[in-house]
Amino acid sequence: MERIFGRPIVTQEEMRARIRELGKQITTDYTGKDFVLVGVLKGAYAFYADLARAIRIPMRVDFLMVMSDGARARKSGKVKMVTELTEDIKGKDVLLVEDIVDSGLTAQHLVKTLARKKPRSIKVCTLLSKPDGRIVDLVIDYVGFKIPNKYVVGYGLDYQQKYRNLPYLAVLDMEGEQE
Numbered sequence: 001m002e003r004i005f006g007r008p009i010v011t012q013e014e015m016r017a018r019i020r021e022l023g024k025q026i027t028t029d030y031t032g033k034d035f036v037l038v039g040v041l042k043g044a045y046a047f048y049a050d051l052a053r054a055i056r057i058p059m060r061v062d063f064l065m066v067m068s069d070g071a072r073a074r075k076s077g078k079v080k081m082v083t084e085l086t087e088d089i090k091g092k093d094v095l096l097v098e099d100i101v102d103s104g105l106t107a108q109h110l111v112k113t114l115a116r117k118k119p120r121s122i123k124v125c126t127l128l129s130k131p132d133g134r135i136v137d138l139v140i141d142y143v144g145f146k147i148p149n150k151y152v153v154g155y156g157l158d159y160q161q162k163y164r165n166l167p168y169l170a171v172l173d174m175e176g177e178q179e
C-alpha cells in the first residue's frame with residue numbers, strides 16, 4: 001500500500017552533480033556580497049542542506065516555514081508563514097531556496113513579502129521547476145531541473161507529509177501498488 005512511487009526521475013547522482021554546479025554558480029555570483037540563504041521549509045530542507053554546503057563563501061542561513069492548507073490557499077499563493085526570519089535582511093543579498101515552483105504563486109508571494117523588508121536584492125533558486133504549470137510571470141534565477149507536470153515526491157517533497165526522506169525524486173504513482 002505504501003509503495004506508491006516508482007523509479008527515480010532524478011537520481012541521487014544527478015542531484016549531486018547539478019547541486020555542485022549550482023553551488024559554483026552561486027559562489028561566483030555572490031562573492032563579496034552580504035549574502036543570506038533563506039530556505040523555505042519544509043520542502044526545501046534536503047536541497048538547502050546540500051546546496052548550502054556547495055556554496056563556498058561566508059553567508060548567513062535562515063528559514064521560513066510556510067504552510068498552504070488546501071487547494072484554495074495554493075491557488076491564491078497566499079501561503080501561511082508559520083515562522084518569521086530571524087536575520088535582518090535589510091540591505092543584504094537574499095537568495096530564496098524553494099523545493100519546487102509550479103504555478104509560481106507561492107514563490108511570487110514570498111518574494112513580495114520579503115521585499116518589504118528592503119533587502120538589497122532578492123533572487124529565487126529552486127531545485128525543481130514545472131514550466132507547464134506556470135501562471136505568473138516569475139523570474140527564477142537558478143533552476144536545478146525542469147520537470148514535466150507530474151506530482152513528485154522525495155528529496156524533501158511530500159505526499160501527505162510522507163516520503164520527504166526518499167533519497168531520490170520519484171513521480172507519485174497512485175496506480176503503482178501492484179508493482
Ligand code: 5GP
Nearest residue numbers: 100101102103104105106150151152157158
Ligand atoms: P506553486 O505555488 O508554485 O503552484 O506551488 C508550489 C508548492 O506546491 C510547492 O512548494 C509544493 O508544496 C507544492 N507542489 C507543487 N508541485 C508539487 C509536486 O510535484 N510535489 C510536491 N510534493 N509538492 C508540489
